[in-house]
Amino acid sequence: MAVFLSPVGGVAAQFFTNTGSVLTGGKLYTYLAGTTTPATTYTTIAGNVARTNPIILDAAGRVPSGGEIWITSVSYKFVLTDSTDVLIATYDNVSSNGAVPYQVENFTGNGIAVNFTLASAPINENSTFVYINGVYQNKNTYSISGVTLIFSEAPYNSSIIEVMYI
Numbered sequence: 001m002a003v004f005l006s007p008v009g010g011v012a013a014q015f016f017t018n019t020g021s022v023l024t025g026g027k028l029y030t031y032l033a034g035t036t037t038p039a040t041t042y043t044t045i046a047g048n049v050a051r052t053n054p055i056i057l058d059a060a061g062r063v064p065s066g067g068e069i070w071i072t073s074v075s076y077k078f079v080l081t082d083s084t085d086v087l088i089a090t091y092d093n094v095s096s097n098g099a100v101p102y103q104v105e106n107f108t109g110n111g112i113a114v115n116f117t118l119a120s121a122p123i124n125e126n127s128t129f130v131y132i133n134g135v136y137q138n139k140n141t142y143s144i145s146g147v148t149l150i151f152s153e154a155p156y157n158s159s160i161i162e163v164m165y166i
Contacts, residue, residue: 003047004096006069008078015061015080018088023061025083027054033075033093042070054081071096102129102164109155116149122165129164132156 005011008028015023030053032039043049043065051069058064071094078091107116109132122128125144130137132155142151155161 001047001072003042003045003070003072005045006041006071006076006094006096008076008091008094009055009063009069012062012067015057015088017082022059023057023080023082023088024059026057026061026088027081027083027085028057028063028069029054029079029081030071031077031079033077035077039074039076040072041076043068045070047072102166105163107161107163109157109159109161111157112154114151114154116151116161116163118147118149118163118165121147127166131162131164132159134160134162 009015015026015028017023017026030039030041030051031037038053040053041051041055043051047070051065055063055069063069073096076094078094080088080090082088103119105118122144125139128139128144128149130142130149141153142149144150149163
């Protein structure tokens with residue numbers, strides 16, 4: 001599942017009351033846009049750990065546990081309240097800004113294989129980024145044919161290959 005950094009609360013945002021005080025213990029509820037149907041948000045880009053709903057802000061008025069809010073491709077409504085549920089603000093029809101997620105796949109070289117099968121076909125070779133042991137590989141060192149990544153030379157035994165693509 002693809003997730004995107006939320007424009008509301010996204011990374012390290014700090015929330016305040018209408019009088020400018022830090023919103024300690026404030027609550028950020030998440031719903032599907034235009035509704036009161038709860039919508040799931042996530043703690044990381046992996047999209048595998050759901051946040052509580054509401055998200056309870058820490059003593060500094062920030063999102064706890066890393067300070068990030070990740071959302072899916074649906075539109076959201078965010079409702080910000082104080083610790084006693086007094087409404088401060090509502091942000092409706094918030095989307096992921098249309099960001100295009102990269103797929104990331106990892107392989108291990110064996111010194112022999114030059115072909116590696118991806119889960120899906122990249123748009124084209126220019127939409128790929130390939131790293132071997134953390135070192136970017138120039139486009140002239142590999143090609144793409146459908147779902148197959150083809151190196152001009154086999155990556156060394158035990159080398160870590162990371163492929164990012166759209």
